[in-house]
Amino acid sequence: MGAQLLDGKACAATVEQQLTARIDQLRNAGVTPHLAVIIVGDDPASHVYVNAKIRACERLGVQSTHVALPSDTTESDLVEQVEALNGREDVHGILVQSPLPTHMDEERITDLIDPAKDVDGFHPANLGRLVQGRTDGLLPCTPHGVMKMLEWAKVELEGKRAVVLGRSRIVGMPAALLLAAKGADATVTVVHSRTVDIGDRCREADIVVAAVGRPMMVKPEWLKPGAVVVDVGISRVEDDTRERGWRLAGDVDPNAAAVASWLSPVPGGVGPMTIAMLMSNTVRAAEASMGSPGQ
Numbered sequence: 001m002g003a004q005l006l007d008g009k010a011c012a013a014t015v016e017q018q019l020t021a022r023i024d025q026l027r028n029a030g031v032t033p034h035l036a037v038i039i040v041g042d043d044p045a046s047h048v049y050v051n052a053k054i055r056a057c058e059r060l061g062v063q064s065t066h067v068a069l070p071s072d073t074t075e076s077d078l079v080e081q082v083e084a085l086n087g088r089e090d091v092h093g094i095l096v097q098s099p100l101p102t103h104m105d106e107e108r109i110t111d112l113i114d115p116a117k118d119v120d121g122f123h124p125a126n127l128g129r130l131v132q133g134r135t136d137g138l139l140p141c142t143p144h145g146v147m148k149m150l151e152w153a154k155v156e157l158e159g160k161r162a163v164v165l166g167r168s169r170i171v172g173m174p175a176a177l178l179l180a181a182k183g184a185d186a187t188v189t190v191v192h193s194r195t196v197d198i199g200d201r202c203r204e205a206d207i208v209v210a211a212v213g214r215p216m217m218v219k220p221e222w223l224k225p226g227a228v229v230v231d232v233g234i235s236r237v238e239d240d241t242r243e244r245g246w247r248l249a250g251d252v253d254p255n256a257a258a259v260a261s262w263l264s265p266v267p268g269g270v271g272p273m274t275i276a277m278l279m280s281n282t283v284r285a286a287e288a289s290m291g292s293p294g295q
Contacts, residue, residue, distance in 0.1 A: 003257040003263040004153070005265060008149060008271060008272040009272045011272075015273075016279065032062070033063065033282050033283050033286035034093070038085075040073050041069075057279070062279060065085075071101050075104045075108075079109070082094065085117070086113065086117065096113070110122045110123060121139045127169065133177075138285065139174070141281065142170065142274045142277075143171055144178070145276065147178050149270070158185040160187070162179045163201055163205035163208050164191065168211065202223060207229075208252075210229070212233060213233050215235040216237075223260055226261040227260050228262040229252055229260045230270065232251065233251030234250060234266055237249045248266055250264075250265075250269075
């Protein structure tokens with residue numbers, strides 16, 4: 001029997017449905033959640049991601065502001081844009097689309113965003129709360145989306161062994177912290193480029209979260225039979241059988257479906273959940289602006 005589908009689209013639809021009532025409550029109180037997205041440059045993939053976020057705002061009745069800047073924008077001009085949005089009481093969430101042009105310091109820009117409006121969850125204040133074991137703030141969207149998918153599938157985490165491939169501040173490390181946090185209570189190993197015998201470490205795991213950006217790196221023989229596998233990676237790979245000459249691939253070999261009990265697809269897995277959790281953070285930030293802690 002093949003793996004069951006960790007369906008990010010279905011899970012995201014559930015999250016959005018739950019957000020609708022909270023958005024209605026905010027509107028009844030005279031507050032419309034408002035997300036501002038800044039994009040610098042002409043990277044096609046970045047524009048696709050930003051447009052998907054704007055469409056999600058439209059679906060849910062969240063106000064959105066789209067600030068598109070040319071690639072030759074100076075860092076000081078971008079700083080001015082961020083600081084202006086920080087000062088607007090009607091803006092609850094600020095997102096600066098990654099990657100930024102090479103002449104900009106991405107971490108510096110992230111640090112400038114008001115932590116209360118940091119809906120990406122990357123500000124040191126928000127990541128620091130997570131290190132403290134606190135999950136009541138603005139969490140990084142992709143790792144939070146992974147946790148929601150596991151919850152949606154009713155995957156038992158307590159006492160289970162989890163392996164996270166990748167140690168980035170965006171996905172890998174926050175995912176490891178969330179899996180190990182009280183309430184999840186998994187035993188977590190973080191695997192990275194210097195890890196010896198990566199396959200052996202993966203074979204020990206009940207849950208595998210792959211977030212390294214290397215297409216089809218995780219082979220079926222790396223997996224424990226019945227493992228739950230979340231594929232965060234998404235890359236373009238050449239494919240002569242496709243009219244466009246390429247296809248999207250995750251970090252996990254699709255043949256892993258013969259071994260795993262659950263497997264998230266690429267696309268249609270973690271991607272929709274990332275956007276859903278961005279909407280959730282925006283609503284939470286709007287609730288917090290009224291003195292409500294959110295959910």
